[in-house]
Amino acid sequence: MSETNKTRRRRRTREETEADLLDAARRLLARDGVLAGVNLREVATEAGVNHGQIYQYFGTRQALLRAAAADLVRSQTEDRDGHWDLPFAERRQAMFRHRLREPELVGLEALLALDGDGDFSPLPRFAQTRQSMERDTAEGAFPEGEDAVAAHVMTAAAQMGYIIFREAYARDTGIPLAELDERAAGAFARMVAGLAAAPPEAT
Numbered sequence: 001m002s003e004t005n006k007t008r009r010r011r012r013t014r015e016e017t018e019a020d021l022l023d024a025a026r027r028l029l030a031r032d033g034v035l036a037g038v039n040l041r042e043v044a045t046e047a048g049v050n051h052g053q054i055y056q057y058f059g060t061r062q063a064l065l066r067a068a069a070a071d072l073v074r075s076q077t078e079d080r081d082g083h084w085d086l087p088f089a090e091r092r093q094a095m096f097r098h099r100l101r102e103p104e105l106v107g108l109e110a111l112l113a114l115d116g117d118g119d120f121s122p123l124p125r126f127a128q129t130r131q132s133m134e135r136d137t138a139e140g141a142f143p144e145g146e147d148a149v150a151a152h153v154m155t156a157a158a159q160m161g162y163i164i165f166r167e168a169y170a171r172d173t174g175i176p177l178a179e180l181d182e183r184a185a186g187a188f189a190r191m192v193a194g195l196a197a198a199p200p201e202a203t
Contacts, residue, residue, distance in 0.1 A: 020048065022067060022068045024046035024047035026108075038065065040054050040055075040061055062120075065112055065115075066112060068108055069105060072108065088148075089196045092155045096159050096185060103166075129152060133152060155195070158188065
């Protein structure tokens with residue numbers, strides 16, 4: 001390593017070093033896959049920082065991954081302030097398409113959940129979501145007695161599951177991935193519409 005590179009790296013701020021570590025962790029996850037896990041020494045090498053700085057800044061592998069997930073959530077929600085004003089069905093369909101464009105976050109969340117991380121939150125913006133669901137209920141967007149929270153959780157689970165398995169589903173079905181994504185989005189929209197629609201009257 002040249003003296004110039006050493007000087008540049010010594011002068012990085014904490015914020016820059018943390019950002020480099022988060023970027024490195026995400027690159028390694030994208031390269032190796034979620035189940036390969038994350039080796040902290042390899043993350044440090046990839047980021048060009050001292051191995052000890054990961055523990056200094058994040059403490060544990062789980063904390064590093066949580067920070068990477070939170071950073072992705074922040075960057076992805078900055079321009080989505082109007083999202084919670086949409087009706088339930090439109091919110092869920094918009095989130096499904098958003099997750100299709102950003103599968104990296106789903107992979108991080110899956111890794112944290114499988115790792116048994118007690119501090120991991122799969123619903124980081126749930127306070128805002130709950131307010132939207134209360135409005136939906138008040139406006140009659142759900143059938144009377146519908147469990148809005150359960151509807152939100154199960155549609156979130158359907159989104160996450162599809163994103164995790166979509167490439168394998170495409171291989172097994174022989175359907176091109178882009179086509180399968182569109183067909184799955186249509187099926188998801190019909191599922192969500194069924195939750196929001198009034199149940200048929202008994203005959």
